[in-house]
Amino acid sequence: GGKVYRVAMRRGIGRLWGRKGRLRRCIATFRSVDAMRKERSRMEKEQKKVGYVPTMGALHQGHISLAEAAAAECDEVVVSIYVNPTQFLPGEDLASYPRDLEGDMKKLENIPEVKAIFFPPTEEMYPDGGDIYVGVDTLETNLREGQSRPGHFRGVATVVTKLLNVVQPHKAFFGQKDGGQCIVIKRMVKELLLNTEIVTVPTTREEDGLAMSSRNAYLTKEERPHALALYKSLCLGKQLYDDGCRDVSKILNSAMKILESEPMVKPLYLDLCSTITGLPFKTGETLPKDNSVMFSGAMQLGKTRLIDNLALSPK
Numbered sequence: 001g002g003k004v005y006r007v008a009m010r011r012g013i014g015r016l017w018g019r020k021g022r023l024r025r026c027i028a029t030f031r032s033v034d035a036m037r038k039e040r041s042r043m044e045k046e047q048k049k050v051g052y053v054p055t056m057g058a059l060h061q062g063h064i065s066l067a068e069a070a071a072a073e074c075d076e077v078v079v080s081i082y083v084n085p086t087q088f089l090p091g092e093d094l095a096s097y098p099r100d101l102e103g104d105m106k107k108l109e110n111i112p113e114v115k116a117i118f119f120p121p122t123e124e125m126y127p128d129g130g131d132i133y134v135g136v137d138t139l140e141t142n143l144r145e146g147q148s149r150p151g152h153f154r155g156v157a158t159v160v161t162k163l164l165n166v167v168q169p170h171k172a173f174f175g176q177k178d179g180g181q182c183i184v185i186k187r188m189v190k191e192l193l194l195n196t197e198i199v200t201v202p203t204t205r206e207e208d209g210l211a212m213s214s215r216n217a218y219l220t221k222e223e224r225p226h227a228l229a230l231y232k233s234l235c236l237g238k239q240l241y242d243d244g245c246r247d248v249s250k251i252l253n254s255a256m257k258i259l260e261s262e263p264m265v266k267p268l269y270l271d272l273c274s275t276i277t278g279l280p281f282k283t284g285e286t287l288p289k290d291n292s293v294m295f296s297g298a299m300q301l302g303k304t305r306l307i308d309n310l311a312l313s314p315k
Contacts, residue, residue: 052169058098058214062204071113080118087155142278144271145180179309233258268298
């Protein structure tokens with residue numbers, strides 16, 4: 001078989017080892033908040049510029065591109081791996097969400113700036129059971145993803161606030177694929193006066209255009225070709241926009257026809273909204289000429305819920 005790895009966890013700190021106990025590459029793993037804070041203090045004493053990439057694990061090339069972007073702008077990078085229960089709704093895939101810690105750590109080995117992995121258990125992140133939340137009321141009701149998954153963005157905002165408080169990075173890196181999340185977190189950091197710069201990184205895609213996602217692992221071979229329907233519909237809307245169309249109804253209706261033409265696909269929503277406020281542009285309205293717009297959507301394909309978005313910017 002292949003090489004064997006083990007993670008030794010002592011006092012909340014681990015090291016990644018190869019066969020015969022040889023140290024492959026020293027990525028420290030931290031299970032406790034206190035241990036992670038001590039590591040952050042070391043970085044501070046050494047005057048390191050710290051980048052941070054929050055993930056839920058099951059890392060793919062999209063996550064690696066975030067870590068590489070952080071490495072390009074910072075001296076040392078912290079990656080967290082935590083499947084946050086408060087952003088999942090009842091009946092969603094919390095229990096079945098892909099988990100592969102050893103595989104994740106191996107994928108990060110080749111980025112030398114990644115010095116620490118924060119891998120906390122839930123009792124560390126929610127020590128008293130989780131009675132205190134960060135509310136995102138208007139954003140949650142504005143954004144279609146928030147309307148589609150009530151309470152999701154509250155869970156996201158809460159856990160990201162906690163993680164930023166622990167890691168205290170100079171910069172935190174998020175993928176544009178989760179466009180609504182990026183809008184929420186940028187507003188949250190600004191309004192809560194958090195001392196971290198939020199950097200959004202373009203969506204990483206498969207060769208055929210499908211946005212990379214840990215949930216793509218759920219797709220069967222039969223479903224995989226149909227997974228492109230959402231991206232194709234967004235591309236059509238973007239093409240109409242680039243050709244000068246600003247009619248919200250025309251863009252949404254034309255794109256929806258592509259989604260509805262796929263028999264295996266259940267369209268959930270298509271939405272045009274402000275990249276700043278998350279406010280949707282409604283049917284019958286005209287898109288502003290000078291503002292950036294996010295064109296987003298979601299669909300169900302078998303057991304898999306897929307989301308994607310494209311930025312519409314005036315030339």
